[in-house]
Amino acid sequence: MTEGYGAISRRDVLKTSATGAAIAGSLGPGNVAMAQAQTAAPPHAAVSLKINGKATRLELDTRTTLLDALREHVKLTGTKKGCDHGQCGACTVIVNGRRINSCLTLAVMHEGDEVTTIEGLGSPDNLHPMQAAFVEHDGYQCGYCTPGQICSAVAVLEEIRAGVPSHVTADVSKPSPMTTTEMRERMSGNICRCGAYSNIAEAMAQVAGVKA
Amino acid sequence: MRPFTYERATSAQDAAAKVAATPGARFIAGGTNLLDLMKLEIETPTHLIDVNGLGMDKIEAIDGGGLRIGALVRNTDLAADARVRKDYGVLTRALVAGASGQLRNKATTAGNLLQRTRCPYFYDVNMPCNKRKPGSGCAAIGGFSRPLGVIGTSDACIATHPSDMAVAMRVLDASVETIRPDGTTRAIPIADFHTLPGQTPHVETALEKGEMIISVAVPKPKGGTHIYRKVRDRASYAFALVSVAAVIGKDGKGAVALGGVAPKPWRVEEADALLPKGSKVVADCLFAGATPREDNAFKLTLAQRTIAAVLAEAKA
Ligand SMILES: Cc1cc2nc3c(=O)[nH]c(=O)nc-3n(C[C@H](O)[C@H](O)[C@H](O)COP(=O)(O)OP(=O)(O)OC[C@H]3O[C@@H](n4cnc5c(N)ncnc54)[C@H](O)[C@@H]3O)c2cc1C
Ligand code: SF4
Ligand code: FES
Ligand code: FES
Numbered sequence: 001m002t003e004g005y006g007a008i009s010r011r012d013v014l015k016t017s018a019t020g021a022a023i024a025g026s027l028g029p030g031n032v033a034m035a036q037a038q039t040a041a042p043p044h045a046a047v048s049l050k051i052n053g054k055a056t057r058l059e060l061d062t063r064t065t066l067l068d069a070l071r072e073h074v075k076l077t078g079t080k081k082g083c084d085h086g087q088c089g090a091c092t093v094i095v096n097g098r099r100i101n102s103c104l105t106l107a108v109m110h111e112g113d114e115v116t117t118i119e120g121l122g123s124p125d126n127l128h129p130m131q132a133a134f135v136e137h138d139g140y141q142c143g144y145c146t147p148g149q150i151c152s153a154v155a156v157l158e159e160i161r162a163g164v165p166s167h168v169t170a171d172v173s174k175p176s177p178m179t180t181t182e183m184r185e186r187m188s189g190n191i192c193r194c195g196a197y198s199n200i201a202e203a204m205a206q207v208a209g210v211k212a
Numbered sequence: 213m214r215p216f217t218y219e220r221a222t223s224a225q226d227a228a229a230k231v232a233a234t235p236g237a238r239f240i241a242g243g244t245n246l247l248d249l250m251k252l253e254i255e256t257p258t259h260l261i262d263v264n265g266l267g268m269d270k271i272e273a274i275d276g277g278g279l280r281i282g283a284l285v286r287n288t289d290l291a292a293d294a295r296v297r298k299d300y301g302v303l304t305r306a307l308v309a310g311a312s313g314q315l316r317n318k319a320t321t322a323g324n325l326l327q328r329t330r331c332p333y334f335y336d337v338n339m340p341c342n343k344r345k346p347g348s349g350c351a352a353i354g355g356f357s358r359p360l361g362v363i364g365t366s367d368a369c370i371a372t373h374p375s376d377m378a379v380a381m382r383v384l385d386a387s388v389e390t391i392r393p394d395g396t397t398r399a400i401p402i403a404d405f406h407t408l409p410g411q412t413p414h415v416e417t418a419l420e421k422g423e424m425i426i427s428v429a430v431p432k433p434k435g436g437t438h439i440y441r442k443v444r445d446r447a448s449y450a451f452a453l454v455s456v457a458a459v460i461g462k463d464g465k466g467a468v469a470l471g472g473v474a475p476k477p478w479r480v481e482e483a484d485a486l487l488p489k490g491s492k493v494v495a496d497c498l499f500a501g502a503t504p505r506e507d508n509a510f511k512l513t514l515a516q517r518t519i520a521a522v523l524a525e526a527k528a
Contacts, residue, residue: 042215062218062260065247085248086315098288098317104244105318108218109262152314159313164292167308167448172297188448189312 045108051076052120060107067091069107070117078118078147082191089190092148092155093117099155101189118147121154130154133203141194149190153204156186160208180205180212213250220262224426225395227261232393232422239263239424241284242318244311245327254337254344268426271295277432280389283322283425287377288313290321300430301438302457306380309442312449322425325378325388325405326417329371329475330451331360342368343413350413353505359453362504362511364474369413370505373406373476374451380440382469382477383457386430393422399429406476416475436461437526441518442471454515460526464488468519470498473511491520 048057051074058073067084070076070093082090084103091103094116122128127135130153140146160178168185169176176182183204184197192200205212216236221227231237236258240246249255268282271293279300281290290296291307311319333339333351340349352360352370361372387399400418407415419425436459444450455471466487469479483497495516504512 043217045218062216063213084251086244086312089312089314092314099314100318101244101314104247104315106218106240106243106247106260109240109243109264111220156313159288162292164288165297165304165308166313167305169308172291172301172304172308185448186313189314 047108047111049107049110049112050114052116058107062106062108064107065103066093066095066105066107066110066115067102070102070115076117076119080144080147082145082148087191088145088148089152090145090148092151092190094151094155097155097158099152116151118150121150128154129207130203133206134200137199137203137206138196139200139203140192140196145190145192145194145196149187149192149200152187152190153183153200153207156183157204157208159186178208178210180210183208214253214256214258216257217259218262219259220265224263224266224268224391224424225393227263227266228391228422228424229393230261230422231424234259237261241320241323242286243323244315244318245323249328252335252337254335263424274429279430281321281428281430283320283427285321287311287316287319287321287324290377291316299433300380300384302383302440302459303377303380303430303438305438305440306376306442306455306457309440309452309455310376321377321428324375325381325425325428327375328416330374331371332356334371343371343409346412346414356507357505358507359451359472360505360508361474362508363478363499363502364408364476365503366409366411366413368411369409369475371409371413371475372472373416373474374472375477376440376442376452376455376471378402378406379455379457379469379471379477381428381430382479383459383467384430384434385467386428388425389427389429390419390423391426392420397426402428402477403479409475413475434459434461434467436466439522439525441522441525443514443518454511454518456515456518456522458487458519458522458526460487460523464523464526466526468494468498468522470515473515487523491516491523494519 043062045062046059070079080090082088086101086104091101092099093102095113122131130150160176163175165172166185168181180201202212238257240260240262268284270282272280274280287307291304297304333341334344339351342350360370381402386402388405389399391397439458442452442455444452452472458468460466467484469477480498483494486493486497
């Protein structure tokens with residue numbers, strides 16, 4: 001934000017326009033949906049999760065994806081919504097040690113699960129090595145895909161170490177080697193509109209301790 | 213997304229009985245296909261039965277050879293299983309050629325077989341589509357048909373089945389094991405599992421109402437060289453234009469199936485015997501009676517060339 005905008009953050013501007021939309025909605029066709037919601041409340045269910053080490057109990061509309069639960073209910077907005085259809089990877093989080101697209105899973109399906117988001121990997125004063133490497137190598141431009149890229153990158157190195165094969169593994173009967181070719185293939189589920197790919201690959205190679 | 217109630221299944225039979233008895237009820241496994249379609253209101257279940265907690269996530273050896281793969285085994289775990297990598301390489305290769313690492317971590321064996329077509333008009337609720345809305349017509353016929361099917365299709369639907377894993381399962385002669393709402397079980401050969409569209413493209417499998425997949429069995433290893441070759445518009449994270457799954461022995465004989473060309477994994481058993489004769493004869497046999505469109509006729513040439521590449525790789 002430039003100084004001219006004073007203390008108003010981008011988030012405040014978004015909040016104001018959302019209020020505006022709600023007011024406009026009460027005059028337009030939007031009020032039909034609102035009236036329906038008032039007469040028959042959609043089914044809700046409770047779910048307990050461990051998010052970044054913290055036990056969290058939520059009462060949610062069953063339709064709430066894990067992504068929306070994290071962003072809208074727990075207010076962990078580091079995880080991003082790009083496509084909402086499993087196509088971009090911006091919503092990648094780590095659940096019970098595995099990376100998944102949080103947009104294509106229901107929060108209520110995660111009873112008892114441990115969720116790690118970008119906020120749980122490290123903090124501004126105590127960055128995860130992968131976060132630090134992304135900063136060092138400029139592994140982003142706008143930063144929108146970055147939380148998903150970093151969560152994915154952390155999990156990718158674990159997957160290679162655990163011996164999970166990939167499309168570029170020459171002999172699938174043997175463990176996959178820790179190479180940049182392997183890392184690049186495994187990162188194909190994370191799209192970057194800014195095209196920071198080669199810098200992301202460098203950051204990952206540094207953390208993995210191999211030549212980029 | 214339309215509102216729905218949610219429950220966790222307590223047993224496979226209970227889940228099957230509930231899906232059969234509750235209008236609008238559906239199983240949910242990984243959710244990566246069902247939720248995608250629910251967001252677009254192409255699928256509109258009113259009750260979801262979560263089958264994830266049923267312990268069907270194991271891969272067990274079958275007496276006398278072969279593996280029984282639980283319906284809930286994740287695509288990642290199936291691809292990474294040491295026995296699968298060693299004896300069923302075509303399956304590992306097909307799995308890792310599909311979707312992304314994140315999706316494979318969630319996607320299940322049963323869900324993968326039951327994923328729905330990627331026909332762009334099926335996804336566009338403003339367009340006619342006999343599969344999505346029976347009787348509404350088919351926007352793909354006469355429309356943009358490049359990604360669509362060239363054989364096994366009908367004048368009601370020319371969609372393809374998008375799964376990579378299913379093509380490998382077809383070449384391995386897998387069978388799909390199920391439980392019905394009354395508790396009886398059966399095994400459906402993969403060849404009969406997916407059905408051709410005819411005049412009812414909304415019917416896609418042999419499953420009855422409420423019938424639940426509990427496992428997929430693969431018979432004892434065939435030996436030979438296992439290859440899965442997928443050709444797509446980008447090197448990773450894209451559906452197949454054409455794919456070839458093959459298991460080929462030292463004598464050049466074996467089995468071959470195609471993906472990306474038909475409403476089901478496409479195998480014609482007579483073509484297997486022709487493998488030693490080269491790609492042209494094999495492709496001619498596989499595509500006898502094909503009905504390509506202007507936009508997708510290239511798939512016939514592409515498939516033949518991909519078969520040629522696979523045969524060369526098997527010899528090398
Ligand atoms: C961006 C993207 C790219 C993709 N690329 C590819 C690709 O290249 N190749 C490929 O093969 N796939 C690809 N996929 C598809 C992916 O493989 C499927 O979404 C996944 O395999 C579905 O499995 P699931 O467990 O998540 O199924 P779900 O979404 O949970 O279920 C799918 C269907 O199966 C039913 N079902 C689930 N379990 C059972 C059971 N036990 N018995 C009976 N019915 C059951 C459900 O009711 C539902 O109708 C892609 C998906 C996305 C989003
Ligand atoms: S090809 Fe099948 S899925 Fe596609 S629009 Fe036609 S009927 Fe629908
Ligand atoms: S927001 Fe989940 S993959 Fe794009
Ligand atoms: S940094 Fe902008 S989308 Fe990746």
